Amino acid sequence: AQSVAQPEDQVNVAEGNPLTVKCTYSVSGNPYLFWYVQYPNRGLQFLLKYITGDNLVKGSYGFEAEFNKSQTSFHLKKPSALVSDSALYFCAVRPRTGANNLFFGTGTRLTVIP
Amino acid sequence: DSGVTQTPKHLITATGQRVTLRCSPRSGDLSVYWYQQSLDQGLQFLIHYYNGEERAKGNILERFSAQQFPDLHSELNLSSLELGDSALYFCASSVVEGAGNEQFFGPGTRLTVL
Numbered sequence: 544a545q546s547v548a549q550p551e552d553q554v555n556v557a558e559g560n561p562l563t564v565k566c567t568y569s570v571s572g573n574p575y576l577f578w579y580v581q582y583p584n585r586g587l588q589f590l591l592k593y594i595t596g597d598n599l600v601k602g603s604y605g606f607e608a609e610f611n612k613s614q615t616s617f618h619l620k621k622p623s624a625l626v627s628d629s630a631l632y633f634c635a636v637r638p639r640t641g642a643n644n645l646f647f648g649t650g651t652r653l654t655v656i657p
Numbered sequence: 658d659s660g661v662t663q664t665p666k667h668l669i670t671a672t673g674q675r676v677t678l679r680c681s682p683r684s685g686d687l688s689v690y691w692y693q694q695s696l697d698q699g700l701q702f703l704i705h706y707y708n709g710e711e712r713a714k715g716n717i718l719e720r721f722s723a724q725q726f727p728d729l730h731s732e733l734n735l736s737s738l739e740l741g742d743s744a745l746y747f748c749a750s751s752v753v754e755g756a757g758n759e760q761f762f763g764p765g766t767r768l769t770v771l
Contacts, residue, residue: 644705
């Protein structure tokens with residue numbers, strides 16, 4: 544069965560500091576990996592994805608994510624956090640074969656402290 | 658703005674009733690996915706349609722059904738509603754099936770069952 548773990552419900556970081564939001568997965572094969580962000584009363588916005596190639600993926604708003612095959616992880620990172628980055632972040636996976644839907648983690652609430 | 662529209666934005670109804678949620682995908686997208694977001698279950702995949710045909714079912718109750726029309730808009734029908742059906746229902750669309758195409762999410766419909 545597919546599963547996605549976001550081990551931290553809440554991450555607090557000071558503005559200007561680097562941030563990391565963790566994600567590990569248990570999916571057969573080499574899945575496609577995604578990060579989405581959800582602001583209050585809004586839908587999910589796509590941030591970035593890993594398909595193949597370079598393990599470091601760059602996305603929207605200065606975010607990047609590092610794919611680690613041996614650790615089956617796909618951590619979201621940003622070198623310098625902004626207060627406006629405060630939101631709910633979801634990691635998602637999609638197996639390369641079979642159904643096309645996304646399997647989501649439980650979400651991590653990021654709070655950037657001014 | 659993702660280009661995916663959902664109506665209504667909010668829906669308040671009583672137990673035992675039936676409601677219909679509507680989704681219009683981004684222009685050109687053939688795939689429509691429905692997801693349910695609740696506090697206890699997180700983000701869960703319900704059903705996927707591609708160009709009018711049902712492609713995959715997730716954790717969708719028998720009381721729920723969906724369809725995709727020739728103009729590619731989709732409707733999710735929820736019947737015999739229970740208190741536990743209260744949730745945020747998202748529609749997402751993507752261009753084609755397969756590959757690593759990201760899904761674009763609508764703003765959601767918040768359903769409250771009283």
